[in-house]
Amino acid sequence: MSPTSPFSPLFNSLSSHPLNGSSPSEFFDTYPLITSRRLAKRTERPTKVKMLTSDFIEDSLYNPNYGYFPTQAQIFQTDSPFLYEDLEGTDDFMSAWLTQYSKYSADQMALQLWHTPTELFQPYYGEAIARYLLVNYKLNLYPYNDLIIYEIGGGNGTLMKNILDYIRENDPDVYTRTQYKIVEISKSLADKQRMKALMVNMRDRGHDGKRVSVINKSIMDWDEVVPEPCFVVGMEVLDNLSHDVVKYDIETGECHQGYVVIDEKGDFHQFFSPEIDEWTRLYLDLRGEHFITKGDSKWRGVVSGLSTKGKPTSIHPLNELKAVQRLRNWLSPFHNSLSVSEFIPTRLLQLFSTLNQYFPEHQLILADFDSFNGQSEGYNSPVVQTMIDGKMVAASTYMVQQGYFDIMFPTDFHIARDLYIQTCGKLIETSKHDEFLRQWGDITSTTTKSGENPLLDFYPNAAFLHS
Structure with missing residues (x-):
């Protein structure tokens, strides 16, 4: 079965056809498949290849020669702990934070400065x-x-x-x-x-x-x-684990997996194929279909679901009414009969498999973010952003110049828990950030004069997964 391309219906009569006049399947088959592991040996960004979405994202973030983390990322570090008992409240804490932030030079801040x-x-x-x-x-x-x-x-x-x-x-x-x-x-x-x-x-x-x-x-x-x-x-590892992207046939529900083709000019093209790789298939099998809703509950979000261009969606593609998907497909210039994209945590599944195989007696504690503002288009979509002239700039797609953008995914901790239990056969719990820290943190030492507690109040979108 040929891969599906969003390009052909729109550009087939133009002289500047992005597929060089080829059919989607011919264009897709022209390029060899490569992995991020093989790309790690390269010093220059690739051209004339195709790869799974997860390999493209992993190469963008972790390639040792041009990836985001080896070349751009720097972690903010305080000179000394804040003395919370001397601070009036949250505003005073923010001022103290900015004072320590100012120690970084303009060159350092031009890099991507993390706050954890x-x-x-x-x-x-x-x-x-x-x-x-x-x-x-x-x-x-x-x-x-x-x-x-x-x-x-x-x-x-x-x-x-x-x-x-x-x-x-x-x-x-x-x-x-x-x-x-x-x-x-x-x-x-x-x-x-x-x-x-x-x-x-x-x-x-x-x-x-x-x-x-x-x-x-x-x-x-x-x-x-x-x-x-x-x-x-x-800590803060899950959000930068690469994901794969899938779409579903709006009539049959058949899954199609996303690929990125990089042509000879270095331009990116997204394709979807019904050929599913082993980790995507395993994830779909483990997840099952228990989350699919029936009947009237599918009517929620009908109006907002008509236009998903450039924005995230809170409705799973398989939970959308077919009538809504058909109408959106009809309104789209692409007419590819596929749903909106879903980003699935295949690298997280691989992490759990690694722990099960090589660390059989482990206990686990992970912390990360369960939601973000400014997510790109799709279900469970990432935030894609970079720093330009001291300002944070967001992109609407993960297909950006490799190494220049942070690509961060929210973690569905309930799905993560279920995947871990099925993969490792061990019990595990989830806790929100403040819930975990109320149990295990020194709350007195992080309370300001006003009674506000930045340790508990900051990062409301964070959570823990722990044995």
Whole structure:
């Protein structure tokens, strides 16, 4: 069956036909299929190839030579913890934050400067994670096993320092049995961590540098079994896990998978094919169809559903009335009989599969965002943005120049929980950001004079997935 293209119906009579006069299937078949793993060996952005959407996004974010994280990303780091008891309230906290932000030079701010709860609320955010780890370790593993922690994507090493400081100060016996391993895909970040954590900070803080190791590889490439019980920690990792994109035939519901074709000029073209790769098929099988609504409930959002161009949708494509989809298809110049796009977390499924296969005795704690403002077009669509002249600029599509844009996906924590249970066979819970931190955080130390608590009040769109 030929792939579906949005280009042919609109451009078939134009001299500047983007498919060079070819049919969609001929144009699609012209280019070889390539993966992000193979592209990682290249120093220049590819042309004359095609790839799955997930490979395009992963190459854009993580290619070691031109990807976003190796070349653009920098993590905001405070000089010292905020003294919340001296702050009047949230406005005072914001002023103190901006004062620390101003230390970055114009060149540094021209890069993509991240703000994470770990850095913004250090050490209190990290100490909350440490309490969770320590309590669960003492309940389930102590004294028969050591406390072994694997952190995915360690950033500046701040979470590691906060966790180890807390364990050393509050349970010296457990500290002597603690090993901390950072699994970091970015070589530049791994080098920074190795320098700061192993050579400077750990010694300065009185830690034994042998207690920490940095493993410069993607967790997706892990290939050694870790038989010992361990904790796997990942803060703000899920939002940058690549997704695949699918559409559904509006008559039959058949799934079509998205591909990106990059032509000889470097232009991007999106195609959809009924040939589904193994991870997309597995995700669809595990997800099932229990979420599909019937009857009158499908009438919600009928009017807003007629125009989805350039904006996200809260209605799953399979839950839209066929009449609405037919009308939108008729109004569209493309007439491809496919639904709006759905972005599915295939890399998250691969992460859980890796944990199940290579970390069979793990316990898990992940934190990330369950929604964003400014999402691009589609269901579960990403935010695509970059910094230009000190201002954040959003794009309407993920098909942007590789390496210049952050591509962030919201996490549906209920789906993530179900996928984890089915893949790993372990029980797991979800908690909202403030709920988790009320249980495990030092609320008194992060409360301002007015009674406002930035640790709890900020990041209402964040949540935890934890064993």
